[in-house]
Amino acid sequence: MILTIETIIIQLAYGMLKSIAIFGLTLIGSLPLGLFVAFGRMSKFKPLQLFIKFYISIMRGTPLMLQLMVVYFGPYFLFGIQTSSSYRFIAVIIGFVLNYAAYFAEIYRSGIESMPAGQYEAAAVLGYTKSQTFFKIILPQVIKRILPSITNEVITLVKDTSLAFAISYMEMFTIAKKIASSQSTLMPFVVAGVFYYIFNFIVAWIMERAEKKLSYYR
């Protein structure tokens, strides 16, 4: 059966929804988790600091594709646990969140460490508590400083969602590959490329607006 271009677009749009789900859940999970990881990385408690350092180095030092496979197949091959079919999606999210949290943690850390000591000292003399100092004084300024780096990661994430094909999760890229091989046409890849581009165009637009919004001070 030859698929029309409309059918291809509809099928890919369906896959796009899955890609968006990966994207959204990864951000919801990894942005806050990254902050905790950053705290662990900056902790004065050596064992925790070393553990986090090791975790970050593994996450950054090995391919995300491989990490997804470990999360997906690991429970069965390592522990003999039979996983259900719904685990595929969960594995994708776990893999992505763990990986992106490591990258976000390093971005947070660079931002937090770039804050001048004077801001902490002014807050201390004014009597702010540690958590008030962090959430009212430090974090808002850190967010402004790191926003361009975050934008970079978020845009990379849009494209990285395609790596879910490594464990055959039916997001857009996996579907495009399937159609392309069964129909012997490159059309699905072109359509997928356009979809990714539009997605990232929107992401970039939103991030640019966020940066503009924070440009009221220097």
Added chain:
Amino acid sequence: MKLLEMNNIKKSFGDLEVLCNISLSVSKGEVVAIIGPSGSGKSTLLRCATMLEKIDAGDIIYLGEYAAKNTAEGKALYAPAAELKKIRNYYSLVFQNFNLFPHYSVLRNITDAPINVQKRSKAEATKTALSLLTKMGLEDKKDAYPYQLSGGQQQRVSIVRALAMNPQILFFDEPTSALDPELTGEVLKVIRGLAEENITMVIVTHEMAFAQDVADRVIFMDGGIVVEEGTPKEVFENSLKDRTKQFLQRYSHK
């Protein structure tokens, strides 16, 4: 009445002894100027007084309440956190680099701590802030952000921020050192005005003429000790120690 007593303060950074058995006491209404070459320990003394640095040994007493107390072993023991929190309300500090919060407007810089730390009402904090800003001629800057102000204006805002906490003692750590020379005058004028209102102040400064003019008592520090202490007349005109004379001579050429 003594607002602050610091007795036999010792402080080292690694092997370097920065404060060697220094004592300082400040009475209500007094203006104390601390002068001395860089590295003399004068800023460290101020940072210890404001608890930005921890002392190794000695007592720090505000209004009769111990913030740190020397133990029998000769180590400073700090009061519990709740007590220190209360003591922090007795003083405020104006920094060399202002350290205003860049993401807050001028008004919010001044009112945020009174509202969120001292739990005063927003209306009252705003009223206090506006009247202080008006006094400093900065009422039209209340909605500006720090980066939109000159250095002198930023420093005046940070003085207002410190005053808005209603401190008993106001500390200044080289308040004009980060300013262009033509902007120091406006800041010194403000501090002079505060001295006339009998606000208790401890000022670390390199402005000798200003120290001589505004202080009730001048302390000359060098090498982590108080070399000489007295009225401006005693220290500037009739200094007893050679080190003081040498130091003042170098500055009088400026």
